[in-house]
Amino acid sequence: MFKLAISAGHYLGTPGKRCDKSLDPNETREWVLNDRVADKLEKMLAEYDGIEILRVDDTTGKKNVTLDERVIAANKWGADFYLSIHHNAANKVFHGGGIVAYAYTSARPTSYEWQSALYASAIKHTGLKGNRANPLARANLFEVRETKMPAVLMECGFMDSTADVPIILSEEFADDLAKAFAEVIIERSGATKKKEPIYKVQVGSFSKEVYAEEMLKKLKVAGFEGYITTL
Numbered sequence: 001m002f003k004l005a006i007s008a009g010h011y012l013g014t015p016g017k018r019c020d021k022s023l024d025p026n027e028t029r030e031w032v033l034n035d036r037v038a039d040k041l042e043k044m045l046a047e048y049d050g051i052e053i054l055r056v057d058d059t060t061g062k063k064n065v066t067l068d069e070r071v072i073a074a075n076k077w078g079a080d081f082y083l084s085i086h087h088n089a090a091n092k093v094f095h096g097g098g099i100v101a102y103a104y105t106s107a108r109p110t111s112y113e114w115q116s117a118l119y120a121s122a123i124k125h126t127g128l129k130g131n132r133a134n135p136l137a138r139a140n141l142f143e144v145r146e147t148k149m150p151a152v153l154m155e156c157g158f159m160d161s162t163a164d165v166p167i168i169l170s171e172e173f174a175d176d177l178a179k180a181f182a183e184v185i186i187e188r189s190g191a192t193k194k195k196e197p198i199y200k201v202q203v204g205s206f207s208k209e210v211y212a213e214e215m216l217k218k219l220k221v222a223g224f225e226g227y228i229t230t231l
């Protein structure tokens, strides 16, 4: 079983973490955007066997789960990979934008593999190529440093970029991004698509075979196929 920890960055009340008012009158909170992608990713992965998910943020967005608490939860659970989902901002720079994938400055090689795979897939699906910052960045960020498993923090576009804001607010972008992450996670975890269930219809159970045969006869007369089995 592959254990995936997902952290949708921040919570509803984090000061300042929101889209710039001049670009989004609603000032959509960063957690809302992070959570939307995380939710979609969870739904997509629920269709696969061999993968378990732990959300380390508060999925109602009401509680401020600290970075420390998030990392401790993932470490304690024994996650195989830690994905932190964020949206970027750089104090009203407005120009440029794009996706940035962060790994720890001296991470194990697997973290860097995840980082480039996730970034490449995100670009393939969304086209939001990073041009404001180094798109494959290494930084001393708490979540990627303190986690015991490979970890990547994705900054999924800038909330103060004229180019990015209309895109990152769209449902389609969140869908594409979730799909991009899901593809990498499925491939690297070896998860397999769940089989579609098959529904059987039963019409009766009898202690005597003769009654079962009578019922089968009735079914056939009515135009239904059937057969008798024992339990």
Ligand SMILES: [Zn+2]
Binding pocket: 009, 010, 017, 030, 086, 087, 088
């Ligand atoms: Zn953030």
